Amino acid sequence: MVLNYKENMEKLQLTMDSFFSLFDPSSCNDCNNEEFAIDNMNNQNSLPPEPQLGNVEYKLKIVNPTKQRFEHLVTQLKWRLREGNGEAIYEIGVEDSGILAGLSKRDMTASLQTLQQMAVKLGATTTILRERVLDNGRSIAEVLVRKVPDDQNNIEIRVAVLGNADAGKSTLLGVLTQGSLDNGRGRARLNMFRHLHEIQSGRTSSISHEILGFNSQGQAINYSYSELITAEEICDTSTKLVTFLDLAGHKKYIRTTIQGLSGYSPHHAMLVISSTAGAIGMAHEHLAIAVALNVPFFIVITKIDLVQPTSTLESLESFLKQVGNDVITAGANQLTENVVPIFCVSSVSGEGLELLSRFLHVLPPGISAKEKERLEQESPEFHIDENFKAGDLGQILGGLLTKGVITEGSKMQIGPMKNGSFQNVNVKSIHRNRVPCRMVRAGQSAAICLDTIVLGLRNGMVLLSHEENAKVHIGNIRQTAVVIGICSSKCIHTNERDSVLFKFKLHPEYVTVGQRLLFREGASKGIGEITQVFPLTLTP
Known part of the structure; x- marks a missing residue:
């Protein structure tokens, strides 16, 4: 399915309005084909059933709850925030089955007030992402609840920026992070370059880090937010921080690009494609690498002030199918292998930048709170x-x-x-x-x-x-050894037994199976018996 330019922009706007609602990580198994995605986008009378896991919660209404009910709701919100690593999405006026029932104006106002009181109880903030009046005259609302974890200054996500050389990656980042439009001759990208040869050639050859913050109300915090604002002030002011990894686009710097994708483990990748050139050159290889590394991605088409992206949009369907994707429309809550958001922007006129900024504001971290804690x-x-x-x-x-x-x-x-x-x-x-x-x-x-x-x-x-080092005593041998691994668990507690693999740190020693071993590290110590020896492999 390929949409024309006007239809695509309407669909993208619709998608952003329901960004969190159409899909959820727990329901991705039900979204394995294009028809399901398109049907849900067009069928605005229902959403997928409420997910058991994740950070999305449906509430038909929360009006005048009892004290006991209120405490239960707060506990539930706390759990959803934990699932979303500090962010939760509440769909008000929606039944658990996903049916958009809607609320009267009075009940909606009361429900939003209750949700705000729940958030205040936890030290969180609420932001209304969208409100919509249904055909029955009732309304629904989508609310972002955000609480920065106590051990963090803000919620941070890393976004790797990919794309062919001259696609406009550095210019786009310059506009987003500096807050000033480009002059059409590459002025915005100058702040992104780290080396003289990059300024002279106009091409990125290294990995640079740029930041874009958002406050609790979704307002962008960049270097135009206030006069002479510093990076430290951006971090302190922001409740959410997007760190962009500007990667090289030219094929001779492909090793640097792979290093950035694999070494920095970005949560998401932003593939930038020029409307004047289309999806050519290294864009295919960059996207294939992102897919191979299991990095969810979205696409930004730039330079639409020069050429309308009609032909580029038409070519994207086959382009995405080549890397295992069969949908070119945008989804919600979390990017999945089935859903690819696409944005059309101009760094000169500013068209489409506000939509992209809203998307970045609600883009979820790629790691669960439970995994992060582990x-x-x-x-x-x-x-x-x-x-x-x-x-x-x-x-x-x-x-x-x-x-x-x-x-x-x-x-x-x-x-x-x-x-x-x-x-x-x-x-x-x-x-x-x-x-x-x-x-x-x-x-x-x-x-x-x-x-x-x-x-x-x-x-x-x-x-x-x-x-990680332990002093090992085996007979008359005494040397520092590195604990390589523990067989059945992450650690051994008092009076527990397990198999531990040690590696001598400085030089090989002669040891045999059956010898007794004692190791110590600070106040920790243990005893055991050598059960297996790995001979030293000599290199010629």
Whole structure:
């Protein structure tokens, strides 16, 4: 199915109005074909049944609840916020079955007031995303409830920006993050470039990070929000922060682009296609990589002030089918493998930018609160993407923390070096989004300053918790060893038994099956018997 330009813009507007309602992660198994998606978009008398899991809640009405009922509703909201990592969507005037019954004006006002009181109870805010009057004269409302987790300054998502060279990626990011339209000659993109050759060629060759914030009411917080606003102030003012990873588009920088997609684990990918050129060049390869890495994506068609995107839209259906997608319309709540939102924008005239901004405001994080909590409880593992020395500051590491929590002053180990060893280091300071902070959590990117210069440092190394090492005693052997893995669990508690795989940190030792082993790390210690030995593989 291919829509003409006018029909597409009408459908996209309709889709944004019901962005959260048409699909939900728990109902994706029911959305495995194009007909289902299109039928639900056009059938505005019902939505999919209320999901059991996820952050979407249907309420027919919540008028004058009893004290006991109110406390139950607050508990329910707290759970939905947890499922959405700080964001929940409430559909007011909708039955659990998905039927849009609607409410009278009086009941709608009372229901919205009750929802606001529930949010205040939890320290959350409410924002009405849309209100709609049904054919029966009654209305429905869609409300975003947001509560920044207590251990975070804001809710953050990472969006990788992909697309062919000259598609307008950096220009679009410049307009979104700087708040000023382009002059048609690339002025907006100059703030995105990091190197002189990028300014001279107009092409991105490295990975740059740009931020766009939103306050609790959905207003964009960028560098035009107030005079001389800083990145730190954007982070402090925003309840939601979108971090864009501007990736290179030219084919000779494909390794850098893959590195950004795989190393920084973005929650979503934004594929930028120029209306003047269409889906050509590296766009196919970039999208194939995103799909291979299971990164949900959406599409932005730029330069519609120069050429109407009719032909580009017509070619997108076959383009998306080539990478395993069969729908070119937009969906709701969470991007799925069946639903691809498409936006048509101009960085010069500003057309379509407000719609894109609204989309980014409600774009959900790609990790559940339960999974996030699990990762934070594991030992820290920081993957190094960049490293450099900054004068008297010392060694700077840039990358992504995939597990655990790192704080200022943490004792860590970095490696492996060429000989397989790890070097002990201390975390001197931490910066996120160019702003100093005391802590970085699992799923967050950061720049970490060490207290010492590390010789032989290279990208691809990891920064691990110092606690991953244990001192092993086997007969007259005494050496530090790294715990590689525990067979049946993540950890061993007092009086528990399990199989543990150790690896000597410095050099090989001669050990045999049956020897007794004692290991200790701080106040922790354990005893056991060697059950298996892995011989050293010598290289010629």
